Amino acid sequence: MKRLSLLIATTALTAAASAAATAARADITVYTAGPGGLAKALVQGFTKESGIKVNLYQATTGKVMARLKAEQSNPQADVVISASWGTATSFAKQGLLMPYTSPNAAKVPDFLKTDTAVAEGVSALAIAWNPKSGTPRPTDWSDLAKPYYKDKVTMPDPAQSGSAFELVAALDGNGQQGLFGKLHGNGVLVAGANKAALNPVLQGAKAAVFGAVDYISMAAKAKGESVDVIFPESGTVVAPRPMMILKSTTHADEAKKFVDYVLSDAGQAAVAKVYLMPARTDVPAKRPTISELKLLKLDSEGAQAKRAAILGDFAKAMGK
Amino acid sequence: MTGPRMTGPRMTGPRMTTGRLAGGLLPLLGRGSTIAALVVVVALPFAFIALQAVFPEIGAGSFARPLAHLATVLRSEDFATQTRNTLALGAGVVVASFAVGVPLAALRALTRLPGALIWDLVFLVPFMIPPYIATLGWIMTLQPAGYLQQLTGVSLGPQLFSFPGIVAVMTLHCFPVVYFAASRAFTAIGARTSDASRVFGAGPLRAFWRVTLPLATPALAASGLLVFAMTIEEYGTPAVLGARFGFDVLVTGIDTSLSDWPIDLPKAALLSIALIALSLAAFALQRWVATRRDAGVVGGKAARAATRPLCGWALPVLVLFAAVAFVSTGLPLLAILATALSRTISGGLTPDNLGLGNFRAVLADSSGALSALGTSFGLGLISAVMAGVLGLAVAFTTARRGSRGGRRAPGAALIDALSMLPNAAPGVVVALGLILLWNQPALPATPYNTLAILVLAYVCILLPQPVRYTVAAFQQVDPALEAAARVHGAGPARAAWRVLVPLVAPSVLAAMLLVFTVAARELVASLLVAPVGVDTIGTYIWRQFDQGSMGEGMAVAFLAIVATTLVPIVILSAMRRLEMPG
Numbered sequence: 001m002k003r004l005s006l007l008i009a010t011t012a013l014t015a016a017a018s019a020a021a022t023a024a025r026a027d028i029t030v031y032t033a034g035p036g037g038l039a040k041a042l043v044q045g046f047t048k049e050s051g052i053k054v055n056l057y058q059a060t061t062g063k064v065m066a067r068l069k070a071e072q073s074n075p076q077a078d079v080v081i082s083a084s085w086g087t088a089t090s091f092a093k094q095g096l097l098m099p100y101t102s103p104n105a106a107k108v109p110d111f112l113k114t115d116t117a118v119a120e121g122v123s124a125l126a127i128a129w130n131p132k133s134g135t136p137r138p139t140d141w142s143d144l145a146k147p148y149y150k151d152k153v154t155m156p157d158p159a160q161s162g163s164a165f166e167l168v169a170a171l172d173g174n175g176q177q178g179l180f181g182k183l184h185g186n187g188v189l190v191a192g193a194n195k196a197a198l199n200p201v202l203q204g205a206k207a208a209v210f211g212a213v214d215y216i217s218m219a220a221k222a223k224g225e226s227v228d229v230i231f232p233e234s235g236t237v238v239a240p241r242p243m244m245i246l247k248s249t250t251h252a253d254e255a256k257k258f259v260d261y262v263l264s265d266a267g268q269a270a271v272a273k274v275y276l277m278p279a280r281t282d283v284p285a286k287r288p289t290i291s292e293l294k295l296l297k298l299d300s301e302g303a304q305a306k307r308a309a310i311l312g313d314f315a316k317a318m319g320k
Numbered sequence: 321m322t323g324p325r326m327t328g329p330r331m332t333g334p335r336m337t338t339g340r341l342a343g344g345l346l347p348l349l350g351r352g353s354t355i356a357a358l359v360v361v362v363a364l365p366f367a368f369i370a371l372q373a374v375f376p377e378i379g380a381g382s383f384a385r386p387l388a389h390l391a392t393v394l395r396s397e398d399f400a401t402q403t404r405n406t407l408a409l410g411a412g413v414v415v416a417s418f419a420v421g422v423p424l425a426a427l428r429a430l431t432r433l434p435g436a437l438i439w440d441l442v443f444l445v446p447f448m449i450p451p452y453i454a455t456l457g458w459i460m461t462l463q464p465a466g467y468l469q470q471l472t473g474v475s476l477g478p479q480l481f482s483f484p485g486i487v488a489v490m491t492l493h494c495f496p497v498v499y500f501a502a503s504r505a506f507t508a509i510g511a512r513t514s515d516a517s518r519v520f521g522a523g524p525l526r527a528f529w530r531v532t533l534p535l536a537t538p539a540l541a542a543s544g545l546l547v548f549a550m551t552i553e554e555y556g557t558p559a560v561l562g563a564r565f566g567f568d569v570l571v572t573g574i575d576t577s578l579s580d581w582p583i584d585l586p587k588a589a590l591l592s593i594a595l596i597a598l599s600l601a602a603f604a605l606q607r608w609v610a611t612r613r614d615a616g617v618v619g620g621k622a623a624r625a626a627t628r629p630l631c632g633w634a635l636p637v638l639v640l641f642a643a644v645a646f647v648s649t650g651l652p653l654l655a656i657l658a659t660a661l662s663r664t665i666s667g668g669l670t671p672d673n674l675g676l677g678n679f680r681a682v683l684a685d686s687s688g689a690l691s692a693l694g695t696s697f698g699l700g701l702i703s704a705v706m707a708g709v710l711g712l713a714v715a716f717t718t719a720r721r722g723s724r725g726g727r728r729a730p731g732a733a734l735i736d737a738l739s740m741l742p743n744a745a746p747g748v749v750v751a752l753g754l755i756l757l758w759n760q761p762a763l764p765a766t767p768y769n770t771l772a773i774l775v776l777a778y779v780c781i782l783l784p785q786p787v788r789y790t791v792a793a794f795q796q797v798d799p800a801l802e803a804a805a806r807v808h809g810a811g812p813a814r815a816a817w818r819v820l821v822p823l824v825a826p827s828v829l830a831a832m833l834l835v836f837t838v839a840a841r842e843l844v845a846s847l848l849v850a851p852v853g854v855d856t857i858g859t860y861i862w863r864q865f866d867q868g869s870m871g872e873g874m875a876v877a878f879l880a881i882v883a884t885t886l887v888p889i890v891i892l893s894a895m896r897r898l899e900m901p902g
Contacts, residue, residue: 029852036863037687055852058863062579063847069583070755073381076769076852086581132666157563160580191563199870202665204465205477220868226666320566 027052028254031068032081033061033241035215039081041270046261052254061087061162075248078255081120081241084162086304088117088242098245100256104263107280109290112240119240120262121276124293125167127230128201128212135207140232141171142179144186144210151187152207154197159311163239167211169303169310170237170296180317183210190318202227213239215275218287222275231288235296240279351735354713358738361710361780365753366596366741372756373589393590398573403594406552406569409486410602413551414544416491420644421498422540426528427637428499429506432627434634439641440503441889443496445649447834448884449656450841450858451493452556453877457655458489459560467658470669481564490557492648494547498540500830501792505539506532508796524628538610542792545606546785549599549743555844570595571746575844578748585752592749599743610795653881660875678875689876692860693883699771699856700840700884703778708832710779711786712824714739715794716816743784747845750780754849769851777849778839785838786831793827794820826895833891837884 032039036058043054057067061083068077082088091097097116105118112119127138135148144153158165171179188210191197198217200206202225209217217229243262245255261267268283277289303310368378377384393399427433428440446454461467462476469475479485509532516531533540558569574591577584630637658669660678667673682689718732718739742750754777758768767773797820805815843858850859857880864873 034863034866036867057850057852059847060579060866062581062583065581065583066578066585066752067755067848069585070752071759074759074761076759084581090582130666160576162581189564192559198868199459199665200463203460203463204666204668205463216868223868224664224667226664 027054028078028249028251028258029055029057029076030079030081030258031057031064031077033064033083034058035274038270038274038276041273042262042267045266045270046258049261049266050254050257052257054258062160075246077246078249078251079243079245079258081243083123083239083241085240085242085300086162088114088244089301089304091244092116096247098247098249098252098255100245100259102256102260102263104260104280107282108263109281112279117242117244118259118263119279120243121268121271121279122238122240122290123163123276124214124231124238124290125163125211125236126214126217127232128198128209128214128217129228129230130201130204130207130226131228132226133201133204133207137228138208138230138232140234141176141210142182142234144188144208145179145182147186149186149207153183153186153210154189154191154200154206154208155183155210156197156212157190157192158314160192163213163237164211165307165311166237166239166298166300166303168314169306170235170298172310172313173298173303174234174296176234177313180314184318188318198227214287218275231293233294235294237296237298238277238290238293241276350713351717354710354717354735355738357710358714358735361776362738362741362783365750365757365780366745368756369589369592369745369749369753372585372752373593376586378756389586390590393587398568399591399594402568402570402573402591403598405567406571406595406598408483409490409558409569410548410552410598412483412487413490413494414548416487417495417498417547418540418544420491420495421543422502424641424644425499425502426506426532427641429503430528430532430627431637432629433641434638439645440500441885442645442649443499445653445881445885446493447496448837448881449493449649449652450556450843450861450877451490451554452560452843453656453861453874454493454652455489455557455560457652457659460659461651461655467655467669481561483567486558486561486567489561490551490554492652493557494550495648497546497550498543501539501543501546501789502536504827504830505536505792505796509535538795539792541606541609542788545602545743546788548602549784552595552598553743553746555746555748570598574746575748578752588749588752592745596741596745600737600740603740603743610792653878656874656878656881660871660878662871665870678871679879681872682875682879687860687864687872688855689860689872692855692857693876693880695771695854696840696857696880697883699774699778700836703775703782703839704832704836706775707779707782707835708786708828711739711783711790711831712821712828714783714787715790715824716820718791739783739787742780742782745781747777747781747842748848750777751845751848754780768849771851771854773849773851774846774854774856777845778835778842781842781845782835782838785834786828789827789831790824793824797823829891829895833887836887840884841880
C-alpha cells in the first residue's frame with residue numbers, strides 16, 4: 001500500500017513539475033470568445049511583430065465569463081475579448097477594467113468604444129436561409145411567421161445568447177411585440193445558443209434561422225454550404241465584440257500593445273477575413289458594414305434594465 | 321513456530337498483541353496515504369464547491385452574505401422540474417441498460433458464444449464514442465432530411481426529440497457498463513454453481529434466476545449505480561436533445577447558471593450539491609442491495625470450461641448480438657464517418673459531395689489536431705494509472721472483509737464516501753472546484769494552468785469507476801483465500817499482494833481502460849480548466865464545431881474513436897494470451 005501511495009505521489013509531482021515548466025513562458029494571457037481561427041491569427045501576428053508571447057484561452061463567452069468569475073481572487077487574464085457588449089458594461093461597473101484608449105482606435109466610431117473597452121469587430125443578426133429548402137426566400141422577420149415556414153424555423157434562445165436578446169428587445173421596442181406569438185404558432189424551435197441553430201438548417205431539417213449570427217453563416221456559405229444570409233428589410237441589431245484590459249493585469253504595457261495590434265491594419269484585416277465587420281471604418285470589409293445595414297432602434301442600457309421582463313414576455317409568447 | 325502468525329487472526333488473547341501491531345501498521349500507513357490522496361484529489365475541490373454554495377462571494381475571497389440565495393434556488397419551479405427529470409432520466413436509463421445488458425451478458429458468460437472476445441470488443445466501442453458526438457450523429461441521421469431520410473425516405477425526428485429518445489440514446493452509450501460487469505460476474509460464478517442447482521432439479525432458466533443472478537447482485541448493483549451516476553451527470557446528450565423539447569435536467573441547469581448572463585456560481589454550486597445528494601442516495605441503495613448477502617464465489621480456480629453449447633440457438637443469438645452491435649456501434653460510427661467525409665453538410669450523401677478532404681486537413685495538422693490527440697492520450701494514460709492505483713487502494717481498505725470477519729477498518733466509511741462524491745458531480749462543477757481551490761493566491765505552487773490540473777480533474781471525475789469495479793471484485797473474493805494465505809505464513813501485505821491483487825487485477829485493468837477512454841475524450845471540464853494554449857481532443861472538436869467545421873471535427877472524432885479502441889484491443893489480446901491454458 002505504501003509503495004502504491006508513493007507511486008501516486010511521484011507521478012503527480014512529475015506531472016505537475018513538467019507541466020509547470022511549460023506554462024511559465026508566455027508573457028500575456030488573452031481570454032477570448034470564438035472564433036478560434038481569428039484568435040490564433042491575431043496572436044500569431046502579434047507575437048511575430050512584437051516578440052511578446054501570448055497564452056490563449058478560447059471558449060464560449062459563457063465559459064470565459066465563468067472562468068473569469070471563478071478566478072476572481074487571483075485573476076489570470078490580462079486581456080478579455082467577449083462576444084457580448086454587455087460584458088464590457090458590467091465589468092466597467094464592477095471596476096474590473098483598466099482605462100485605455102489605443103492610438104489605433106481613432107478611426108473606430110464612438111459607439112464602439114468607451115474609456116475601458118473597444119470593439120475588436122462587429123457582427124450583425126440576420127436570417128440564415130437554405131435556398132434548397134423548397135421555401136420562398138424570406139425578406140423580413142415577419143415572413144418567417146407565414147405558413148410556408150411552418151415548423152421550419154429555429155431561433156437562438158435569447159436567455160442564452162446576448163445578441164438574440166438584443167434582437168428580441170429591439171423588435172419589442174419597434175412595434176413587433178406580436179411577432180413572437182405568431183412565430184410560436186408557426187412552430188418555431190427556440191433551442192440553445194447561436195451555434196446549435198444553424199446545423200439543422202444546413203442539413204435541411206429546418207429552412208431558416210431567425211436571428212443567426214451573420215459571420216458564422218457567411219463562413220459556412222464560403223465553404224460551399226447551401227445557406228444565404230439575408231438582412232431583413234425592417235432592420236436588425238449589431239453585436240460589437242468588446243476587447244478589455246483587466247485592471248488586475250501585471251503586464252499593462254504588453255496588454256496595451258496587444259489591443260493596439262488588434263486595431264492595427266494587419267489586425268483588422270484578420271478580423272475582416274472571418275467575415276466580421278472591422279471596428280475601424282477605414283479597413284475594408286468582405287461583407288455589408290454598419291453604414292450599409294438598416295438598424296433597429298434600440299436602447300441597450302434600457303433593455304438590460306428590463307431584461308427579466310423582456311425574457312418573461314418572450315417565454316410567455318413561446319407558450320412556456 | 322512461535323508467535324501469533326501461526327495462530328490465525330481469529331484468535332484472541334494476550335499473545336496476539338504484538339502480531340496485531342506488526343500486522344496493523346502497514347494497513348494503517350496505507351490507509352493514511354489513501355485518505356491523504358483522496359483529500360487532495362476529491363475532498364478539497366468539493367469543499368470549495370460547498371463553500372461556494374454557502375458563500376456567494378467566495379470567488380472574490382469574501383465570506384459575505386452566507387446562503388443569501390438558498391431559498392430562491394430551492395423554491396424555484398425550475399429546481400423541482402429539473403430534479404424530477406433528472407431522477408426519471410437516471411432511472412429510465414438504468415432499467416433500459418439492464419434490459420439490454422443483462423441478457424447479453426448471460427449469453428456471453430454462460431454459453432459457448434461464437435466470437436465471444438470479438439463481441440466484447442464491439443461492445444467497448446459505444447464507450448469509445450464520446451456521448452455528445454454520438455448524439456450529434458443520431459441527430460444528423462434521424463432528423464428530417466437526415467441521413468436516414470436521404471437513404472430510405474423515413475425520418476424519426478419526433479421520436480428522437482422525446483424522453484424515450486434521450487433514454488434510448490443514453491442507454492446505447494451506457495449498457496456496456498452493465499454488460500461487462502454482469503458478464504464478468506456471471507463468469508466468476510460459473511456454470512458449475514448453477515449446475516449444482518440443476519442437480520437438485522432446477523431448469524436452466526430457474527437456475528439462472530434463482531442462483532446465478534442473486535450471486536451477481538453486487539456486481540449488477542454496482543454497474544447500475546455507475547449507469548445512474550453517468551446518466552445524471554452527463555451533459556451533452558440532455559443538452560442537445562433535451563433543448564429541442566424543453567426537457568431540463570439539473571446538469572443543464574448548472575451549465576445554464578455557469579454560461580448565461582449573469583453568471584451565477586453559487587446557484588451552480590447549490591444545484592451540484594443537490595445532484596451529489598441524489599447520487600449519494602443511489603449509492604446508499606446500491607450498498608444496501610450489494611451487502612444484504614454474502615456473494616463470495618471466487619473460491620479458487622474459476623470454472624472456465626463449464627460454459628454450455630448453444631446448439632440450435634446459435635443463429636438467433638448471433639443475430640441478437642449483431643443487431644445490438646449495429647444500433648449501438650455501427651449506426652453512430654457510420655453517421656460520424658458520413659459527416660467526416662462530407663464536403664458540406666447541405667450537400668448530403670451524394671457521390672460528388674464525399675471525399676477525404678477533411679481527413680487530409682486533419683492529418684496536415686495545420687489546426688493542431690494531432691497535438692490535441694497526443695495531449696489527450698498522454699493525459700488519459702497518466703489519469704488511468706493514477707485512478708487505477710488510487711481506486712485499488714480505496715477498494716482495498718473499504719471492501720476487503722479479510723481476516724476480521726466483516727468488521728470494517730476504521731476510516732473506511734470516510735474513504736468510501738470520498739471516493740463516491742465525484743460520481744454525481746458533473747465535470748463542469750469539478751472544474752469549478754478545482755479553479756476555486758488551486759487558484760488561491762496564497763498557494764506557493766499550484767498545478768493550475770498546467771497540464772496537471774487536467775490530470776487532477778480526470779482522476780477526480782473518474783475515480784468512482786475503478787473504485788466500484790474493484791470493490792465488486794473484492795466482494796466476490798472468498799475471505800477464506802486470504803485466511804489461507806495467512807495460515808501459510810504470509811503477512812497481511814504479502815497476502816494482499818500475492819493473493820488479492822492478482823484476483824482483482826482484471827477488474828482494475830478494465831476500469832483503467834475505461835478511465836483512459838473517458839479521460840481522453842472528456843469535454844466539459846477540459847473546456848473550463850484546460851491550461852491556456854492547450855487543446856485536448858474534446859476541446860479541439862468543440863472548437864471545430866464552433867467554427868462551423870463540422871466535417872473536420874467529426875474526422876478527428878472518428879480518428880480518436882479508432883485510436884482509443886486500438887488500445888483496449890492490444891490489452892485484451894495480451895490478456896487472452898495470459899488466460900490461455902498451459
